[in-house]
Each structure stands twice: as C-alpha cells, then as structure tokens.
Amino acid sequence: MKMNPPTNPLIGDMPKIGIRPTIDGRLGGVRESLEAQTMTMARNVAAFLSDNLRHYNGLPV
Helix, strand or coil, X not given: CCCCCCCCCCCXXXXXXXXXXXXXXXXXXXXXXXXXXXXXXXXXXXXXXXXXXXXXCCCEC
C-alpha cells in the first residue's frame, strides 16, 4: 500500500510549542545558581518534544 508524504493542509504555519523556563527569584542569589540547570532542562524538554511529537498530519512539531 502506498503512503502519502505528510503535508500541511492549513493556511499559514503549523502551531508551535513554546518552552518558557522560569526561576523563582525571590530569594537572593537563587536565580543565578539555578539558571544554567534550568536552561539545560528547558533545552532537553524542547529536544524531547521535537523528537517524539508529531502534528495530526505527520509533520514534526
């Protein structure tokens, strides 16, 4: 059986997922100490979602 390649039937761009890393900065110095760790976690989540999720029509997120 022949499979059709994924196409975008919508007008315009496909929806995107936005990752917004947040750090509670109320305590002095906590934000600075957690910034690198939080950004690494946000990049890892973005990579995981990009690798594992697809739109309804098969195109990557």
